[in-house]
Amino acid sequence: MSFKSQRIALVNRIGTGNRQSFALLAVAALMWWAAYSSLQRVADALAYDLLGLGAETHLGSAVNFFFYDVPKILLLLSGMIFLITVLRTFVTPEQTRRWLGGQREGVGNVLASLLGIITPFCSCSAVPLFIGFVESGIPLGVTFSFLVTAPMVNEVALVLLFGMFGWKIAGLYMVSGMVLAILSGLIIGRLHMEQHVEPFVYQVKVKANAQAQLETRLTWTERFGEALQSTRDIVGKVWPYVVGGIAVGAAIHGYVPDDFMVDVMGKDAWWSVPAAVILGVPMYSNAAGVIPIVSVLLDKGATLGTVLAFMMAVVALSLPEMIILRRVLRPRLIATYIAVLTVGIIATGYLFNLVI
Amino acid sequence: MLTVKVLGSGCPNCKKLEAETRKALDAQPGIAYELVKVTDYADIAAYGVVSTPALVMNEQVVSSGRIPSGDQIVSWALEQQAN
Numbered sequence: 001m002s003f004k005s006q007r008i009a010l011v012n013r014i015g016t017g018n019r020q021s022f023a024l025l026a027v028a029a030l031m032w033w034a035a036y037s038s039l040q041r042v043a044d045a046l047a048y049d050l051l052g053l054g055a056e057t058h059l060g061s062a063v064n065f066f067f068y069d070v071p072k073i074l075l076l077l078s079g080m081i082f083l084i085t086v087l088r089t090f091v092t093p094e095q096t097r098r099w100l101g102g103q104r105e106g107v108g109n110v111l112a113s114l115l116g117i118i119t120p121f122c123s124c125s126a127v128p129l130f131i132g133f134v135e136s137g138i139p140l141g142v143t144f145s146f147l148v149t150a151p152m153v154n155e156v157a158l159v160l161l162f163g164m165f166g167w168k169i170a171g172l173y174m175v176s177g178m179v180l181a182i183l184s185g186l187i188i189g190r191l192h193m194e195q196h197v198e199p200f201v202y203q204v205k206v207k208a209n210a211q212a213q214l215e216t217r218l219t220w221t222e223r224f225g226e227a228l229q230s231t232r233d234i235v236g237k238v239w240p241y242v243v244g245g246i247a248v249g250a251a252i253h254g255y256v257p258d259d260f261m262v263d264v265m266g267k268d269a270w271w272s273v274p275a276a277v278i279l280g281v282p283m284y285s286n287a288a289g290v291i292p293i294v295s296v297l298l299d300k301g302a303t304l305g306t307v308l309a310f311m312m313a314v315v316a317l318s319l320p321e322m323i324i325l326r327r328v329l330r331p332r333l334i335a336t337y338i339a340v341l342t343v344g345i346i347a348t349g350y351l352f353n354l355v356i
Numbered sequence: 357m358l359t360v361k362v363l364g365s366g367c368p369n370c371k372k373l374e375a376e377t378r379k380a381l382d383a384q385p386g387i388a389y390e391l392v393k394v395t396d397y398a399d400i401a402a403y404g405v406v407s408t409p410a411l412v413m414n415e416q417v418v419s420s421g422r423i424p425s426g427d428q429i430v431s432w433a434l435e436q437q438a439n
Contacts, residue, residue: 003386007434014427092421093407120421124367125407127397132406204401207415226422327397 014219021221036075043068062254069164069246069292074239076163077156081234084155085227088120089218093129100146101136108142109185113178116149120230126321130328134197135204141189147325148181148341152316156238156288161311164295173308176348180312184340196333241289248289249296256300272306273349277342280313290314304356309349317341358389358436363400363420364409373409373423380426387433 046067047053053060096119100112121129126147133143153174161170218226263269283290294307322334329337360377364370374393381389394400394412403412407421411429418424418432 003434003438006386007431007438010427010431010434014425014431094405094420097406121407124365124369125421127365128400128408129406131397131401132404135401200398204398206404207402222425222428225425229423 014222018220021224025224032075032079035071036079039068039072039075042071058254062250065253066246066250069249070243073160073163073242073246073292074235077159077238077242078231078235080159080162081155081231082227085120085230086223088118089223089226091115091118091120093119093121093125093132096146097132097136097138100133100138100142103138103142105139105141105186105189108139109145109182109189112138112142112146112185113149113181116146116181117153117174117178119146119150121150124324126324127327130325131201131204134201135206139189140194140197141185141187143185144188144337145181145185148184148316149178151318151321152181152312153177154315156234157291157311157315160242160288160291164292165298169304172304172352173311176308176352177312177316180341180344180348184337184344187340188336191336193333193336196330196336198328198330201328238288242292245289245292249292252293252296252300272303273309273353274346276306276310276349277313277317277345280310281317282319283314303353305349305352305354308352309345312345312348313342316345358387358433359414360389360391360433361394361412362391362409363394363403363405363412365397365400366395367408369423370409373411376423376426377411377429380429381433383426384430384433387430387437389433 043064047060047064048055051063053063055061055064096115099115100108103111130143130147133146134140158170158174161173280290291311294302294311298304298307317338322338325337326334358381360381362370362374362377364373370393374391378391381387394403400408400410403410403417405417405420409423410420411418411424411432413432414436416436419428
């Protein structure tokens with residue numbers, strides 16, 4: 001068999017199987033829905049009937065909270081991450097770069113922030129992404145708007161917020177995250193810090209004919225396969241934090257008196273916003289464990305601005321990412337980036353505490 | 357001889373891409389190839405790639421930001437071979 005005919009046979013094999021994939025997906029969706037709609041019944045049965053706890057006791061309500069929230073959040077995460085990854089197979093970072101290339105500041109920052117939500121990229125891609133953006137002439141400030149939005153308004157944070165607080169707070173978080181990313185990108189752009197980027201970034205020349213020719217059409221089977229893979233990866237990584245976070249949340253829910261939180265994270269404690277931000281920075285990798293705790297704090301009287309600031313600090317001011325970015329950014333630019341974001345997050349916290 | 361390059365800083369996904377590529381191509385006795393790992397960021401960027409891991413065959417970027425299936429990898433290799 002010649003190479004050509006062997007290849008045609010292979011391509012045909014890759015192309016078939018779409019119908020089976022859709023059928024499998026439909027079955028999975030039905031099972032998901034069945035599980036999701038029986039959550040409360042299962043939690044009640046486990047906590048009250050099987051363990052024999054009273055619904056009125058502290059322990060009973062804490063255990064019930066745990067048995068309801070853990071499967072709910074894990075189901076929401078799996079379902080949403082799957083859907084989001086399927087959508088994301090249509091938008092590659094290479095496309096994002098093409099869309100952002102040639103955009104002026106302002107429009108570029110807004111577009112960058114929007115694309116930051118949907119474009120998939122893992123933190124080990126942050127450096128090539130940064131180099132690629134700068135190399136193709138995207139302004140530094142626009143690049144930063146992208147780099148801030150991507151981790152802050154990420155799918156895990158949004159799904160957790162939606163699952164635990166509802167769409168209003170998830171939406172509020174998304175909009176304020178984007179506004180923050182746009183503004184901090186604009187500020188960094190105005191500061192003209194191009195000389196604080198490692199010089200090798202500007203010396204990169206794309207090899208002739210190497211420019212990514214990635215118009216390969218993915219089949220639905222491949223898109224679903226990729227979505228399944230990343231759902232497994234992400235849920236596999238975050239589930240211990242979700243379980244741990246909800247366990248702590250359940251304990252607070254059942255036992256901590258309401259007025260305690262009002263004192264520490266309530267309206268009158270002016271220092272709670274900066275304190276929440278400082279607390280949030282080292283918690284980076286625990287975003288999935290922090291949001292369930294925070295949801296209960298809010299129930300107990302913590303104010304929304306403080307809570308939002310805390311979550312933003314947890315996901316956006318990540319130490320590991322700063323260390324990765326050190327490969328391409330000089331310390332002064334990293335310091336500026338952290339400072340602008342920190343001030344922005346604190347301001348967002350105060351603003352929401354004032355308004356709501 | 358087919359030159360295959362795996363572009364990536366060495367994160368788990370990059371290692372997985374390398375393993376998948378070797379597995380797929382080793383199963384094809386008709387394909388002689390040499391696999392090179394590219395870990396330097398400037399070199400990666402020189403391919404116009406912004407998301408890793410990426411796969412390059414005979415200096416052409418065939419995929420980036422994902423781990424393609426074995427069939428897909430072999431099909432690209434055969435395409436290069438046929439040219």
